[in-house]
Amino acid sequence: MSIQSVKAYFETQGRLQDVLEFTESSATVEQAANVLNVIPARIAKTLSFHSSDDKGLLVVAAGDAKIDNSKFKQQFGLKAKMLDFETVAVLTGHPVGGVCPFALENDLSVFLDVSLKRFTTVFPACGSANSAIELTCDELERYTVASTWVDVCKAWQETED
16 A cells, blocks of 8 residues: 555645656665666665654665764664664555655654765655655655755765765
């Protein structure tokens, strides 16, 4: 039902026609990049973590970015610990491989990582392992009702500090 809830959400935004569904899997960054014929970095992956309030939190980051544990701890005040598959599905309403920051089952905090800002458009999933939508960073922020932009990733910049 996950893709249906995302489609219903984008229908209310006048963007239903922009939700893409594929015959091939787009569950991983590499698969999504192949299906969309873009570089993996433009895939906006949604990562699910434990939070201090036990509600969970989502970080949407570029496909080539990796969580930087020290930056994560500085930003959120806790160690970066990803949720297990079952908890992700329960909290977000989306299966792993299709997790996205739209039409969430529960009220989760969503953070967008600055690793996305180098692209004109990015491709987050839409609630299934074979879906995506192309959005600008401004649109991504608007449609996710993101809490804020954060800098909690590494390995995506040409030069690391």
